[in-house]
Amino acid sequence: MLKAQRRLQKSVWLVLPVLFCLLSASTLLYTGIVWPNNFFVAHDSVQGLDVSNHQHHIDWKSVAQTGKYTFVFIKATEGSGYKDAYFQENWRDTKEQGLIRGAYHFYTASLSGEEQANNYISVVPKEAGMLPPVLDLEVSGKDRTGMLREIHVFLDHLEHYYGMKPIIYTDADEYAEYVRGNFADYPVWIRNVLTPPQQSDVTNWTFWQYNDRGHVPGITEWVDLNVFSGNQETFNQFVQRSVS
Secondary structure: OHHHHHHHHHHHHHHHHHHHHHHHHHHHHHHOOOOHHHHHOOOOOOEEEEEOHHHOOOOHHHHHHOOOEEEEEEEEEEOOOEEOOOHHHHHHHHHHOOOEEEEEEEOOOOOOHHHHHHHHHHHOOOOOOOOOOEEEEOOOOOOHHHHHHHHHHHHHHHHHHHOOOOEEEEOHHHHHHHHOOOOOOOOEEEEOOOOOHHHOOOOOEEEEEEEEEEOOOOOOOOEEEEEEOOOHHHHHHHHHHHHO
16 A cells, blocks of 8 residues: 555656646747747748737837837728727827738628628728738638628729739638638738648738737737738838739
């Protein structure tokens, strides 16, 4: 009995450090202090943020002073009538700080593409130097054919108004269901916060959202971190093509 107790005690002492390490790693991951994809993003890459009302008021001067972020995608609208309460403030203040910015629309499957495009156009100004409009596609519709038709309508309306081919933001599921094979000539902004897109079948991405628990000076809440697929020169060329 004594030997068995000693073996049990020894096992406990061997297991405790492992459990402690696992708990510590989980805590670091949850808080965003350590994030797996951070190791796949080069320090000299072109990086940016995407924000919405969830970040509340942002001190964009502090963000810009980090010298780390080049572009920002700002939520503008959702569905046929929702307008983000912080869009106008974010749109104005990012421009004042010299950040390249664009705006995104969260798509609603049950509404027509035309009415959603009209909502976006009513909020987002057409300005030189802005990034292309963004379709945020994170939902599925019951009628795939109808959904694809309305997405095309939405994208066509925005391209006609802004003179730029919109960017499609999506995750792996919606990419496989709607984007792949249907929107090959559109820039793709892919969300994958656990593994790099190189390990998936998404080969034509332009922007990659690699972290959804970023800590950035000037922003009190967690914020999404993104990276452009090319270097600074390629990014400049992308922006120039967008506004030409």
